[in-house]
Amino acid sequence: MKIRAAIAAAVLAVTLVVPANAFGYHTWFEFTRQSNIASTLTMAWEYGPGFYGTQSWRAGSGVSTDACWIGHGWLPTGYYDLWGHWDNYGGKIAGRVFYLQNKPCWNGTWRTELFVHSEETAGQGQYCPTAGDDPYCWEGPSDYYSNGCIKVSRAGNPSDLRLVHDGWHAKSGDYRHGSFAINNWLFVRDG
Amino acid sequence: MSHILRSKRRNGLALALVAALTSAMALTIWGAFRAHSAVPRTGALKVQSGLQEPPGPFVRGNGLFAEKGGRSQLAAAVSGAMIGPLSSVAVRSPDGRLVAYNTWQEHRAVDSEQSFSNQSIADGDVLGTPSLRVRDESGKDSLLERGAYSAAWREDGAIAFVKGADPDFRAGRSYDGQVVVRPGIHGRDAAWTKQPAHYVVYAWAGQRLLFYRVGLGEKLELLVADAPGSVRSLAEGSAIALSPDATRVAVLSQDATNVRVLAVATGSELAWLDVTTATPPLAWLSYSGSWVGDHIVTPASAGLAVLHLGSGSLELEQVLSLDHAQFPVGVQQPRFVDDDGNEIAASADIPPSNGKAAVSFLLVCDRVVRSCERGESAPAKEWLRFVDRTADASEGGH
Numbered sequence: 313m314k315i316r317a318a319i320a321a322a323v324l325a326v327t328l329v330v331p332a333n334a335f336g337y338h339t340w341f342e343f344t345r346q347s348n349i350a351s352t353l354t355m356a357w358e359y360g361p362g363f364y365g366t367q368s369w370r371a372g373s374g375v376s377t378d379a380c381w382i383g384h385g386w387l388p389t390g391y392y393d394l395w396g397h398w399d400n401y402g403g404k405i406a407g408r409v410f411y412l413q414n415k416p417c418w419n420g421t422w423r424t425e426l427f428v429h430s431e432e433t434a435g436q437g438q439y440c441p442t443a444g445d446d447p448y449c450w451e452g453p454s455d456y457y458s459n460g461c462i463k464v465s466r467a468g469n470p471s472d473l474r475l476v477h478d479g480w481h482a483k484s485g486d487y488r489h490g491s492f493a494i495n496n497w498l499f500v501r502d503g
Numbered sequence: 504m505s506h507i508l509r510s511k512r513r514n515g516l517a518l519a520l521v522a523a524l525t526s527a528m529a530l531t532i533w534g535a536f537r538a539h540s541a542v543p544r545t546g547a548l549k550v551q552s553g554l555q556e557p558p559g560p561f562v563r564g565n566g567l568f569a570e571k572g573g574r575s576q577l578a579a580a581v582s583g584a585m586i587g588p589l590s591s592v593a594v595r596s597p598d599g600r601l602v603a604y605n606t607w608q609e610h611r612a613v614d615s616e617q618s619f620s621n622q623s624i625a626d627g628d629v630l631g632t633p634s635l636r637v638r639d640e641s642g643k644d645s646l647l648e649r650g651a652y653s654a655a656w657r658e659d660g661a662i663a664f665v666k667g668a669d670p671d672f673r674a675g676r677s678y679d680g681q682v683v684v685r686p687g688i689h690g691r692d693a694a695w696t697k698q699p700a701h702y703v704v705y706a707w708a709g710q711r712l713l714f715y716r717v718g719l720g721e722k723l724e725l726l727v728a729d730a731p732g733s734v735r736s737l738a739e740g741s742a743i744a745l746s747p748d749a750t751r752v753a754v755l756s757q758d759a760t761n762v763r764v765l766a767v768a769t770g771s772e773l774a775w776l777d778v779t780t781a782t783p784p785l786a787w788l789s790y791s792g793s794w795v796g797d798h799i800v801t802p803a804s805a806g807l808a809v810l811h812l813g814s815g816s817l818e819l820e821q822v823l824s825l826d827h828a829q830f831p832v833g834v835q836q837p838r839f840v841d842d843d844g845n846e847i848a849a850s851a852d853i854p855p856s857n858g859k860a861a862v863s864f865l866l867v868c869d870r871v872v873r874s875c876e877r878g879e880s881a882p883a884k885e886w887l888r889f890v891d892r893t894a895d896a897s898e899g900g901h
Contacts, residue, residue, distance in 0.1 A: 375759045375787045376804070378832035380852065380883075382587040383721040383741065384759065384789055385832075391618035395675065405719045414674070416615045418854055418861040419883040420607065421587040424677070424701070425719050445758060457758055459721040495620035 336485020337365075340496060341428070344503035345386055348374050349456035351503065353428070353464060355476065357483040367479060369472040371464045372456025380417040383459040387426065387500050388417040394497035397489055399477075400434045405461070406448060407432035408477045411491075412498060423460055428498070430466040430473040431455050438466065543845070543870045545783060545822045548806060550829065550866065554878040557865055557889070558840040558848050560602075562593045564885040567602060567638065578636060578644035581886045582607035585633045585678065588791050588835045589703045589715060589723075589741070590653040591891035596660060600640045601688065602890060603647060603654040603662060608632045610671070619674050626675035633672065635664055637688050647688060650680075653704040655712070661686050663695070663712050665702045677701055682714050682728070695728045705742050708749040708767045713742060723790075725754055727767060737770055738763070741790035743801045753799050753810070759787035762810065764817060774817035776810065778803070781819040791836045798844040800837045800870075806830070807837055807847065809870060823870060831856075834866060838889065845871050850888050853880075863887040 337357040344352045353371035358364050374386030396411040410428040417423060433439050433448045440449035450466035457463075464472040481487050486494070561568050567575040583592045584607040593604040610629045614622060624630070635647040635654050647654070647662070650670020655663045667680040679699040683692040696702065701717040705725070712728045725737045743753040743762065751773060753764050764774040778785040785803050792801030798820070799810040806825035811818050825833060830851055837849040847868045855861045861883035868875035881887040 376789065376832065378852070379854070380587055381789065381832075381835075382589055383717065383723045388615055390614075390616040391621060393618045393620050403719050404722050413619050416584070416613055418615065419852065419863075419886065420582060420584045422584055422672070423721070425717065425721050427720055429720070454758070459723070459757065461720045493620070493626070496618050 337483050339480065339484035339486075341498045343371065343373070343387065343462055343498060343500045345373070345377075345389070345500065346503040348372055348377065348386060349453055351386075353462060353476070355479050355483065365483075367475070369464050369476060370456070371462050371472075373458055373462050374460050375457050379423070380419050380421045382421065382423065385417075385460060387460060387462065388415045388423060389500045389502060390415060391496045392498040392500065394492075394494040396491040397480075399489055400436070401429075402434040404447065405429050406434040407436045408473055410480075410497075426461050428462040428464070428476070430464050430471070432466050432473065543809065543821045544873075546824070546873050548823045548825055548868055548873050548875050550825070550875040550877055552877050554865060554867055554876040557878060558846065558867055560595070560890040561865060561888060562604060562890060563881050563887040567593075567604075567890070575638070575642065577604065577638060579606040579608070579634070581605060581888070582633075583886055583888070584631065585652040585672070586703055588789075590655075590705055590791075591836070592886050592888045593890045594654055594656060595890050595892045596656045596662075597658050597892075598660070599892075601637050601656075603635055603637050603656070603664075605652050605654070606634050606636055608634060624674045628674045629671040630674055631672050632670050633667070645688070647685075648692075653702075653714075655704050655706050657684075657707045657710075662688065663704050663707065663714075665704055665714075666692065668699050682712070684712070684731070693731050695731045696734060697732055706745055708745055708752065711767055713737070713745070713752065713767070715741070722757060725752075727770075735770070737765060737767070743788065743790055743792045744794035744799050746794050747796070753792075753794065753801075755788055755790055755801075759789060760785075762788065762817060764812060774812060774815055776817040776819065778808070778819060783819075783822055785819070785822065789833075789835075793838040793847075795839040795842065795844040798839070800839060800844075800847055802833055802835060802837060802849075804833075806833055807849075807868075807870075809844075821870060823868065823873060836888070836891075838891075840867070845869060848889055851877075852883050854883075865889065 337359050339357040342354045349372040354368040356366045376385050378385040379388040393413040401409040412426045414424045431450045440446050466473050562581045565577045565580045581592050581604050595602050609631045633652040634649045635651045637647045638644040650667040651664050653665050663684045665680045666683045681694045682696045682702050685692050703715040705713040716724045723741045727737045728734045738754040740756045745752050760779045762776045787804045789802040797812045805822050807823040809821040811820040834849040834851045837847050840846045840848045849866050852863045862880040863883045864880045865878040866875050
């Protein structure tokens with residue numbers, strides 16, 4: 313019994329000291345700005361020195377292409393650190409979300425409170441009470457518009473959001489949730 | 504004989520000259536009358552350089568420029584780092600004697616193309632400090648508040664702004680603050696909000712104050728405070744313009760496609776328009792426009808949109824399109840500059856491309872003849888913008 317307890321303690325200790333992605337690949341995302349509702353989000357992972365895998369999805373950002381327009385323009389270009397990831401985020405943005413660092417645009421305006429997300433409830437469901445545009449319901453391509461965040465589709469099964477979310481965990485081996493930082497998690501560029 | 508002939512010839516030439524001049528004058532007057540009595544029509548704006556006298560004062564870097572060309576030195580460079588186009592970078596007091604302006608003191612340079620981690624910026628590091636300064640007509644330039652931004656003057660000279668809970672803008676932290684009102688440039692601040700949040704002051708509507716709460720994903724909510732601590736939500740979305748009598752506000756939906764005119768006092772809807780089904784249809788509008796008489800001008804996907812408010816109805820009167828190659832991100836903060844609502848002034852930014860740095864310039868357009876004059880370009884980081892007169896009811900809102 314004492315031996316079993318010792319083994320369990322040793323396993324636990326190893327689990328706690330092993331980095332979050334020790335069993336995964338170096339994984340990151342790239343967002344290629346093409347239009348507000350038809351850009352490309354690509355997940356890339358390095359599965360061996362110089363060997364890369366990728367998977368891409370349609371994504372949107374902003375309503376206009378002016379990255380200096382708070383609450384209206386798409387994301388500024390450049391590298392972003394990740395500041396956290398949640399599965400059941402509650403608020404005006406809900407469900408599975410990835411939280412990005414703040415970023416100044418080309419005239420110095422700070423863009424803040426930016427995420428990669430979709431339109432779903434905190435419980436990862438769909439809530440579509442009206443015939444109009446509901447905030448927790450993916451109705452169609454117009455939902456790719458955002459105030460600046462990157463949005464992927466919540467339609468279909470599996471949805472693009474699920475593929476992004478599950479793909480991130482599976483490829484990176486990083487299953488952390490809550491506030492934490494990953495350097496250079498996203499790169500935004502023009503297409 | 505020859506003298507008589509010469510005299511007759513001279514008289515004939517004089518008559519012809521008078522007739523020609525009279526005709527030219529008549530044509531000029533008729534042309535001008537026809538141009539300005541014509542109905543403004545949808546179409547492309549023709550833009551040419553040569554703007555010599557902007558229709559109002561403007562700021563650029565650490566300069567305050569009069570419309571006739573004089574330059575005054577500001578104690579710090581203007582910057583809208585915390586507000587973008589949500590609020591005015593510089594605003595003139597109701598009596599015209601003071602200009603309040605936004606500044607940004609950079610504590611460390613941030614390369615926008617690099618992540619924080621690439622620049623060894625740690626969570627909580629101070630990146631900069633926004634401040635509000637006031638310059639009077641004698642040239643005295645003083646700090647209104649450190650750790651503050653987005654100013655709006657009330658008719659009695661009181662000034663509203665956002666005061667940060669922590670004056671410094673830090674990496675990894677939200678910049679939360681309170682909306683406060685100071686009775687003048689001196690005096691004690693009174694908090695008009697109860698909860699700290701990411702706010703941006705928009706404008707006074709009489710004794711009521713309109714301001715934004717910037718939420719997750721930069722979702723904008725327009726709030727109105729009837730008095731200190733008495734805050735209510737007016738709309739999810741942003742403000743296009745305040746009516747000249749300050750009783751109504753045109754608001755834009757989160758998806759930037761629906762305009763509603765609301766009574767500021769009650770929040771009741773007075774008129775509504777979906778611009779995606781208007782003629783011609785538009786993909787989107789944006790905030791921070793202007794309202795004179797029954798007309799509202801605002802940035803639009805095509806360039807500029809002019810709306811007409813009738814009795815209970817809102818219609819798209821005119822779309823002024825800009826060449827996308829020349830103006831890839833359109834114009835910002837358009838303002839009517841005449842009482843008839845025919846002349847529009849705005850600023851335009853050109854984002855960086857192919858190694859060229861971003862630039863800004865001022866535009867003044869005549870919407871009847873659909874032509875604009877543009878001023879000289881300036882680096883976009885110098886925040887070339889017109890000075891606003893937020894408390895001037897005759898000019899219309901923001």
